[in-house]
Amino acid sequence: MNAADLRAEIEAEYAAALDLLGSRDLLVALSDGEPDPAALLCAAADSEDAARETFREWVEKAADETLRETYAAVVAQEADHLRRVRAVADLDDGDGADGAGPMHAYLRGREEPIHRVAGGMVGRTLVSLRTHGRLIDFFEGRDAEAERLFRELRAETAECLEDGLDTLDTRATGEDWEEALAVAGYTVRLAADDLRDARRS
Helix, strand or coil: CCHHHHHHHHHHHCHHHHHHHCCHHHHHHHHCCCCCHHHHHHHHHHHHHHHHHHHHHHHHHCCCHHHHHHHHHHHHHHHHHHHHHHHHHCCCCCCCCCCCHHHHHHHHCCCCHHHHHHHHHHHHHHHHHHHHHHHHHHHCCCCHHHHHHHHHHHHHHHHHHHHHHHHHHHHCCCCHHHHHHHHHHHHHHHHHHHHHHHHHC
8 A cells, every 4th residue: 555545445434424514514513503703713713723722732842853943834834724724714812712622632642653644644634625715615706815825725734634645654564554643533533523513512
């Protein structure tokens, strides 16, 4: 297996979960009802904040200097995303923070580098690409600034995904690939299950 095979297998095996994350159900869940622009922007800020904190923890714990730099680059990207979302949403620092959520709680418990890269830079980014796509659709024709922002965030998140796949190609051997598939897939599943739970509540 290689990274391209890994991505293709995740997208095939978890197609239903990824489709759900890119559906109108996402907007309803994040808004706790009828889709609301302010609630969606606040939820997006929460998501960027949670990702920043996950990778910040990994930077502090990483023994490998190259991986520390890889994680630090994601911290910088997520911090920039958070700043930009807050600016569009007119949120102050700290506004709207809502904890890690099940997906990031799971990711923060990963200790093996392959697991962190697979979950945080592959599974998580595949989730984000779907949610960004739905937010782009929502804001199109409604708020040009927000639409442009999420298009930019989606493109930058795609670059993070490619960095994660490249890292796996460099580091993964043998059974690493099965473990990477399991962790990345479970990350996607957790995000979808969290959405289902929000819709039922």
